[in-house]
Amino acid sequence: MLILHQGNHLGRLAELLAMVVSSDRLDPMVPQIVVVPHRSLAGWLELQLASHLGICANIRFLQPATMLWELVGSLDIEQDDPGRFSEAALSWRLLEMLPELTREQPVLARYLKGAGEVGQYRFAHELATVFGRYLVYRPELLLAWERGAEGGWQAELWRRLVRQTGPLHWPRLQRRLLSRLERGAPLPAMYEHLLVFGLEGLAPGTIEVLEAVARQGVVQFFVQDPCEELWTDLVSERERLQRAIGEPGIAEGLVTGNPLLASLGRMGRERLGLLLQRESLDRRPCFTGPRGATLLASVQRELMALRPPGEAGVGADDSIQLHVCHSPVREVEVLHDRLLGLFDGRPGLQPDQVLVLLPDPE
Structure with missing residues (x-):
């Protein structure tokens, strides 16, 4: 069984994950595998599960590559280092x-x-x-x-x-793994119910393997999606113009929708499209409408409804800020000052509610 929990609120998805972990485990002695794209998300999920369940125990957070290599080894498929x-x-x-x-x-x-x-x-x-x-x-x-x-x-x-x-590199091993699963090779107990939190880092081949696992067991995806509508066929304005040059007359049939989704959401759009193509997928939406009259809430509502920007009645505020800095050091200094200001101005704000994103510092 292949299940997709799809929503726009990361905290709600973590809550659903906690509900599944607490209710669907058949054997408490078998570790529950949760596939995550990186260790930072694993640490955050540990805190969320401990908050909802009182404790986070006997749960293994694996990145996709580690999960696949362990599955290959558990099925006794010949492999090199x-x-x-x-x-x-x-x-x-x-x-x-x-x-x-x-x-x-x-x-x-x-x-x-x-x-x-x-x-x-x-x-x-x-x-x-x-x-x-x-x-x-x-x-x-x-x-x-x-x-x-x-x-x-x-x-x-x-x-x-x-x-x-x-x-014996990964593409050949993947073929052997898929062949073994299609022939009905029994899954190890801990792979009979897989939980996948997020689509980042999942290549098309990985999704194909997870679909094969789902034919014998249960694989549940928890995917954050800013848009409640189907948006996998969106193109950016640049893509629309490029296709129009090569094929005159086709531009009218291409949908740009919200420009933020079309231009900045390409990777997520492609991975979500790969998952939605699966015929056996059981889709379970869990979207919640953004509240408030801030600029950020307005942008979130537009993304969720796939509307172009320009919601009426919303003015500028500090919910979205852009800081132009002359050096990386200055960027860190401004970030430091803004974080101190936020913690001082919002007494209820906690450190685990703050996420700092940056390119690879290496």
Whole structure:
């Protein structure tokens, strides 16, 4: 059974998760697996579950990759060391191959001319990152390269990597895992009821595996969605114009809807669309209307109803603020001052209600 709990309020989704954890566990001695995109969300969910249930115990928070590798191991599927295709391992292997490859590929030789050892390692690390993303999000491309498909120097480099490292990378293991599940291989007890909180980090292949698991057990998704309407077919104004250039006359049939959703929600839109395509999906909406007359509440209502911006009767206030800073240090200083001001002006505000988002600081 594949179940989707879909709502716009993260706290409400955490409350539903607590209700499921407390009522649907068949064996209290079997750990409950909750799949989360990152450790920060796992820490927040632990606090929420402890608040709702009094304690958070015998629950394993796993990231998608860890969950998949554990499932492969539990079904006794032949595998190599998963670290063989990690970014760190690939970086050093690629660095070792670069001298020979640059002699054969003039375009690479020109690009790396005068780069030095440090520059070559940075290039190898960037390549390892790209190949790591291909393994997760474009597995069919890599498998096609291994069969001899054209792909320039990247394809040749990947074939050399596979000959050196071995063919048991994730796309091949995923095929074996899906085949084993489709043949009815019994699931381990802890995988008979999986809870997935959030769609971030879930590649199409991961969703496919979870759907196969759901044919034998229960997989419940808890997905925060700002819009109650179906918005997976939205396009941004830029995408609309680009398609109109290539196919004149098609622009009239493309829906832009709310520009924030269309332009900034592309990744979430695509992942949600992959999930909604599943025929066996049991969708259980749990949306709550934003309250208040603030600018933030107005934007949230527009997103939820898929309306264009411009709600009447709402003026400017401090619920949404933009601070232009001249350096990263100044950004931190302004954030520090604003947080102190918020805690001082709102006595009920707690630290666990504050989320600071930033790009990868590394």
